[in-house]
Amino acid sequence: MKRFLMAIGMLMVIGSAALAQQRTEITLMYGLGGRLGEIIRETVDRFNQSQNQVKVRAEFANSYDGVLQRALAGIAAGQPAADLLQLEVALWPRLAEANHLLDLSTLPGFRQMFDGFWPVFRRQVDPDGDGRVFVSPWNNSNPVAYYNPELLRRAGFDAPPRRWTEFPEFARKVKAATGVPALALSSFPWVLEGAIFSNGGEMVRNHHLALNEPRALEVINLWTSMIREGTAVIRARELGTAQQDFIAGRVAVMFLSVASRPGLKALAGEERFRTQVRVARFPYFRAPAVPVGGATLAIPRGVPEERVRAAWTFIQWLNTPEQQLAFIRETNWVPIARATNDLPAFQRFLLSKQGLGYGMLQLPTARPRPTESGYLQAMTEINRTLEDIWINNRPVEASINDLVNRTANLFR
Amino acid sequence: MEVARTFGKARPVAKFSGVGRFLDVLPYLLPALLVFTVFEYYPLLRVIYLSFTDADLLRAPNWVGLENYQQIFTRREFHNSLVVTTIFAVSVTLLLVGLGMALAFLMNVKTRFQSFLRGAIFAPTVVSVTASALIWLHMMNPNGGPLNAILQALGFEGVRWLAHPQTALASVILIAVWMGVGLSAVIFLAGLQGIPRELEEAARVDGASPWQAATRITIPLLAPTTMVVFFLALMGTFRSYGLILVLNTDGGPVGSTNLLGWYIYQNAFQFFQMGYASALSVVLLLLLLFLAWVQFKATEGRVHYQ
Numbered sequence: 223m224k225r226f227l228m229a230i231g232m233l234m235v236i237g238s239a240a241l242a243q244q245r246t247e248i249t250l251m252y253g254l255g256g257r258l259g260e261i262i263r264e265t266v267d268r269f270n271q272s273q274n275q276v277k278v279r280a281e282f283a284n285s286y287d288g289v290l291q292r293a294l295a296g297i298a299a300g301q302p303a304a305d306l307l308q309l310e311v312a313l314w315p316r317l318a319e320a321n322h323l324l325d326l327s328t329l330p331g332f333r334q335m336f337d338g339f340w341p342v343f344r345r346q347v348d349p350d351g352d353g354r355v356f357v358s359p360w361n362n363s364n365p366v367a368y369y370n371p372e373l374l375r376r377a378g379f380d381a382p383p384r385r386w387t388e389f390p391e392f393a394r395k396v397k398a399a400t401g402v403p404a405l406a407l408s409s410f411p412w413v414l415e416g417a418i419f420s421n422g423g424e425m426v427r428n429h430h431l432a433l434n435e436p437r438a439l440e441v442i443n444l445w446t447s448m449i450r451e452g453t454a455v456i457r458a459r460e461l462g463t464a465q466q467d468f469i470a471g472r473v474a475v476m477f478l479s480v481a482s483r484p485g486l487k488a489l490a491g492e493e494r495f496r497t498q499v500r501v502a503r504f505p506y507f508r509a510p511a512v513p514v515g516g517a518t519l520a521i522p523r524g525v526p527e528e529r530v531r532a533a534w535t536f537i538q539w540l541n542t543p544e545q546q547l548a549f550i551r552e553t554n555w556v557p558i559a560r561a562t563n564d565l566p567a568f569q570r571f572l573l574s575k576q577g578l579g580y581g582m583l584q585l586p587t588a589r590p591r592p593t594e595s596g597y598l599q600a601m602t603e604i605n606r607t608l609e610d611i612w613i614n615n616r617p618v619e620a621s622i623n624d625l626v627n628r629t630a631n632l633f634r
Numbered sequence: 635m636e637v638a639r640t641f642g643k644a645r646p647v648a649k650f651s652g653v654g655r656f657l658d659v660l661p662y663l664l665p666a667l668l669v670f671t672v673f674e675y676y677p678l679l680r681v682i683y684l685s686f687t688d689a690d691l692l693r694a695p696n697w698v699g700l701e702n703y704q705q706i707f708t709r710r711e712f713h714n715s716l717v718v719t720t721i722f723a724v725s726v727t728l729l730l731v732g733l734g735m736a737l738a739f740l741m742n743v744k745t746r747f748q749s750f751l752r753g754a755i756f757a758p759t760v761v762s763v764t765a766s767a768l769i770w771l772h773m774m775n776p777n778g779g780p781l782n783a784i785l786q787a788l789g790f791e792g793v794r795w796l797a798h799p800q801t802a803l804a805s806v807i808l809i810a811v812w813m814g815v816g817l818s819a820v821i822f823l824a825g826l827q828g829i830p831r832e833l834e835e836a837a838r839v840d841g842a843s844p845w846q847a848a849t850r851i852t853i854p855l856l857a858p859t860t861m862v863v864f865f866l867a868l869m870g871t872f873r874s875y876g877l878i879l880v881l882n883t884d885g886g887p888v889g890s891t892n893l894l895g896w897y898i899y900q901n902a903f904q905f906f907q908m909g910y911a912s913a914l915s916v917v918l919l920l921l922l923l924f925l926a927w928v929q930f931k932a933t934e935g936r937v938h939y940q
Contacts, residue, residue, distance in 0.1 A: 291903045294691045316906055320692035463794075466777040599905040602884075609888045613799060628710070 245277045246532040251304035253286040261552045269539055276532040286310035297322055302522035305529045310517045316595040318356035324521040327355045329534045335541055338559045342514055346590035357518035358537050359558045363481040364512040364588050365413050366580045367502040373400045373474040382475050386505045393453035396474050405454035406464050406476040407445055409608035411601055413477045415513040417441045419589050420506035426592045429633040434626045442618055449612045456612045480581030481554045501577040510587045556581045596632030603629050684912035691908050702913035714889045715897040723871035729811045730867040734818030742826050759816035767880035770809045796883055799890040806891050818863045825859030865929035869922050875899050894918055
């Protein structure tokens with residue numbers, strides 16, 4: 223009997239090992255740490271438990287830049303760094319342009335999945351509309367206004383204005399009533415993109431930065447005037463401390479991703495968050511517009527076919543409405559697939575006042591960020607120029623003209 | 635037999651003379667040479683080659699001649715980076731030499747707390763760059779960080795240490811000095827302990843005060859150690875970039891912490907400009923070689939006290 227049991231046991235071990243060998247193992251390289259990293263690992267675990275064909279191993283690369291560096295090292299070595307890469311929206315175009323990413327449009331079931339995306343995400347992953355798609359949208363969001371209702375109430379407001387042109391007056395009143403700056407503005411161009419798009423301007427036009435065009439200058443001038451008046455402050459490189467400032471009531475309004483809400487909540491604590499944080503739609507100049515930010519998933523060229531199929535299975539699973547909802551519940555990212563919106567559970571989630579409602583309401587007016595490969599470096603230059611204008615009190619037009627001229631060669 | 639023959643002719647054992655002798659020792663050097671060739675010389679030659687190309691890590695590089703070098707000298711960011719790096723390197727080096735020497739004197743004094751003092755001064759050296767950056771990010775946090783708390787307790791306004799061009803570089807210098815001063819102090823301590831005590835005692839017998847003995851006897855005799863610390867620090871600081879990466883200043887604000895090492899990293903791995911970054915690396919290499927040459931020249935004529 224003892225031998226029989228041992229034999230059965232051995233068979234089970236060998237059998238399970240054989241089964242395990244049948245699973246195709248792939249690596250997902252991701253760049254988000256902290257709680258978001260944990261959520262990604264939990265999602266991967268859920269996928270691994272949901273089926274027996276594919277096993278995904280999640281590998282953390284420290285940051286989006288870290289994913290890019292490992293991808294570049296893989297390209298240099300002639301061996302993909304991973305089977306799936308989480309690439310920030312500004313990073314993938316250059317890799318796709320150099321033919322290092324697999325065209326996903328050739329994979330089975332692509333068209334159905336692609337057609338189910340919100341239009342902004344279809345434009346994001348196929349900006350030139352040629353039908354070739356090198357990435358699949360994954361974690362995406364758009365900016366909203368977070369405000370402190372108590373500070374606004376002291377100045378006689380219930381919410382921040384809807385239009386940017388009303389902000390200078392609003393900011394003066396808030397500063398006068400509370401003593402704290404009304405706005406925290408960032409020189410990182412994501413929020414600026416939204417404001418310029420909403421004014422009918424562009425960040426890049428005809429292979430140049432278009433920040434010296436009147437519509438863009440109007441935005442920069444308006445922001446600059448508030449900073450110089452002291453009614454707005456610049457929080458350029460210290461997002462963490464900017465959020466601390468906001469939670470501590472040292473600034474009344476700040477513009478962050480709708481997906482920043484869980485982080486803000488963790489920082490503030492349940493009670494303080496409930497009383498001191500409200501969300502409003504992103505303001506606009508002429509017509510509402512927001513940029514979408516976040517990251518995409520890409521399969522590098524050179525991944526063996528079997529692992530491509532496995533990676534594609536994982537991407538398709540992530541894009542099912544049920545999985546999107548599970549992901550959104552934790553992260554507050556906006557859904558990629560429109561079908562998610564049809565889930566009753568998702569509608570209940572929207573009504574639960576988790577703050578995602580504004581992110582959803584803004585999706586129809588959302589625009590992809592510029593995908594020109596030169597924009598990646600241009601963003602650093604925009605950042606530096608805005609800091610120079612705001613911190614060193616440089617003249618706006620001359621500095622912006624200089625920026626446009628010195629970045630021209632990046633878009634050749 | 636070879637050994638016997640060599641000794642028979644009374645030739646110095648370690649002296650190289652001619653190809654034959656080189657071939658004799660080559661098998662012993664080969665493993666080390668191989669390692670150096672693969673991991674040092676090949677990458678170095680590769681970087682020099684890439685500096686003459688438009689390499690972007692994505693496509694096969696094309697030869698562009700001196701274009702990258704011409705760009706270096708016309709780009710404003712490079713000039714800014716060179717100035718920032720020089721300020722950083724000179725400040726950190728001088729502070730490491732000055733503070734390191736002062737702390738070494740302190741560590742050399744025989745007291746009940748000598749062991750504790752030595753451990754405490756050396757401790758930051760063993761802390762990783764990441765941990766050091768995290769410690770200082772907390773210390774310099776504008777919202778309730780200890781440094782601002784002290785300033786506010788003294789009636790001053792809080793400072794956004796890493797967010798303002800006027801304080802960002804000074805903050806990075808402070809952190810770099812905190813991280814490096816333990817090692818320089820230990821090197822100075824070793825130097826101090828190598829100085830014969832009789833010299834200082836003789837000076838004291840002749841009526842010199844402790845200050846005079848230190849400035850006229852001990853510090854001049856520490857000159858070789860000072861040179862070593864000075865040039866090690868100078869060359870180390872010129873290559874710094876990790877601190878900027880972990881402090882997340884991104885070279886800013888307004889380029890105020892844009893050290894050359896960071897500038898190279900950013901161009902290579904964020905902007906896909908490996909050719910330009912390679913040219914920058916070659917320029918940095920030449921700069922460091924020049925500093926090494928100055929060090930050799932400065933130290934070769936020194937009088938030692940043995």
